[in-house]
Amino acid sequence: MAEMDTSSGGGHKKGPGVKKAKKLSTRVDLTPMVDLGFLLITFFVFTTSMSQPTGLKMFLPKDADKPEDQNKVKQSAVLTILLGKGDNVYYYEGELALDASNFKSSSFKDIRDVVLNKKRNTDPKDFVVILKPNDECTYKNTVDILDEMAINDVKRYAMVDIADVENQLIKATEQSSGVK
Amino acid sequence: MPKVKVPRKSTTIDMTAMCDVAFLLLSFFILATKFKPSEALEVKTPTSVNTKAAPEKDVVMITIDKEGKVYFSMSEKEKKEAALETILASKGLQMSAEAKKVFGKESSFIGVPIANLPSYFGLSEEEAKKVALPGIPVKDSSNNELNDWLRAALSAYEGEKMNLLVKGDNASQYGIFKNVINAFKKNDLLKFQMVTDPEGIPAGSELSKKQIKGEKLD
Numbered sequence: 001m002a003e004m005d006t007s008s009g010g011g012h013k014k015g016p017g018v019k020k021a022k023k024l025s026t027r028v029d030l031t032p033m034v035d036l037g038f039l040l041i042t043f044f045v046f047t048t049s050m051s052q053p054t055g056l057k058m059f060l061p062k063d064a065d066k067p068e069d070q071n072k073v074k075q076s077a078v079l080t081i082l083l084g085k086g087d088n089v090y091y092y093e094g095e096l097a098l099d100a101s102n103f104k105s106s107s108f109k110d111i112r113d114v115v116l117n118k119k120r121n122t123d124p125k126d127f128v129v130i131l132k133p134n135d136e137c138t139y140k141n142t143v144d145i146l147d148e149m150a151i152n153d154v155k156r157y158a159m160v161d162i163a164d165v166e167n168q169l170i171k172a173t174e175q176s177s178g179v180k
Numbered sequence: 181m182p183k184v185k186v187p188r189k190s191t192t193i194d195m196t197a198m199c200d201v202a203f204l205l206l207s208f209f210i211l212a213t214k215f216k217p218s219e220a221l222e223v224k225t226p227t228s229v230n231t232k233a234a235p236e237k238d239v240v241m242i243t244i245d246k247e248g249k250v251y252f253s254m255s256e257k258e259k260k261e262a263a264l265e266t267i268l269a270s271k272g273l274q275m276s277a278e279a280k281k282v283f284g285k286e287s288s289f290i291g292v293p294i295a296n297l298p299s300y301f302g303l304s305e306e307e308a309k310k311v312a313l314p315g316i317p318v319k320d321s322s323n324n325e326l327n328d329w330l331r332a333a334l335s336a337y338e339g340e341k342m343n344l345l346v347k348g349d350n351a352s353q354y355g356i357f358k359n360v361i362n363a364f365k366k367n368d369l370l371k372f373q374m375v376t377d378p379e380g381i382p383a384g385s386e387l388s389k390k391q392i393k394g395e396k397l398d
Binding site for chain 1: 199209212230231232233343345351352368370371375377382
């Protein structure tokens with residue numbers, strides 16, 4: 001491939017009897033070396049793991065037994081997000097109405113707008129999001145909703161155990177919409 | 181009409197440049213590579229926009245697999261052994277020196293109830309692979325062994341910082357995670373991290389605006 005022209009370009013002729021030393025080529029055929037190089041590259045490309053796992057920080061609140069120790073939040077500034085099975089998201093603003101009229105279904109696609117809307121319409125210093133995953137939602141959903149809080153830059157949010165009433169509402173909604 | 185002479189060009193190419201590039205890339209990948217440790221537990225972690233790398237030292241990791249089984253592991257050998265001693269002493273169990281050696285291996289993790297520890301770690305490597313691990317019992321509060329492990333880990337790390345990590349599978353249910361959190365709360369461990377895979381920040385979101393403005397993301 002990469003040979004050098006060893007024949008001297010017909011120049012100076014030496015006298016008779018002077019033997020011409022044969023010049024050896026200094027070039028090496030590099031093709032096998034390139035082959036080997038790319039083989040190794042492909043090997044390392046496939047085995048390498050570029051992305052380091054990240055750690056999503058989470059702080060748990062200390063359980064406050066006495067009601068006076070508990071954090072108070074303004075009802076109107078609260079958005080409660082409930083997570084059910086099958087990647088379904090439910091939410092309500094403020095307090096859950098007795099007839100559950102403000103209980104709405106949503107999805108992970110739409111919940112961002114809901115959060116942003118609520119955020120825009122409330123005083124930033126009161127705004128709180130309460131997350132209530134139920135036992136049937138997946139760990140992925142839980143992390144996704146926490147991530148959603150980071151994406152929407154929600155400063156105050158808390159993960160709270162779900163109440164029975166809410167769980168029943170989710171169950172009823174799931175049944176009526178046929179979620180398995 | 182005279183014939184136009186097409187000069188015959190050589191078909192050989194100088195490979196030196198290509199060779200240079202190949203080896204440059206090769207050396208880059210060799211240096212950048214970090215071999216994945218072969219994991220006995222296969223866990224697919226969720227993604228998050230978080231960019232901070234998970235810690236690697238002084239890790240106390242709780243792994244939840246897709247069936248909701250809970251496993252416990254610690255990265256530092258001495259601490260792990262110290263925790264084991266605490267557990268064995270508190271439960272009045274005995275473990276042979278060989279079993280302890282197996283336990284002390286870097287990749288070992290705890291996936292059996294405390295009572296089964298001596299027998300499980302007494303198995304040979306091939307035998308141990310065949311055993312279906314039941315996971316650490318966490319479900320009911322009266323027999324939450326994760327609690328004991330956390331307490332043992334805490335005493336092993338007394339006065340030092342330990343990094344509590346939760347690595348959950350996408351498909352595992354929140355109920356199990358809640359049990360784990362409850363065990364944390366019982367031990368006053370209120371700070372932990374969840375292992376996730378990085379993902380891009382969605383364009384146009386509040387966080388991306390913040391990033392553009394150059395504010396610190398946390």
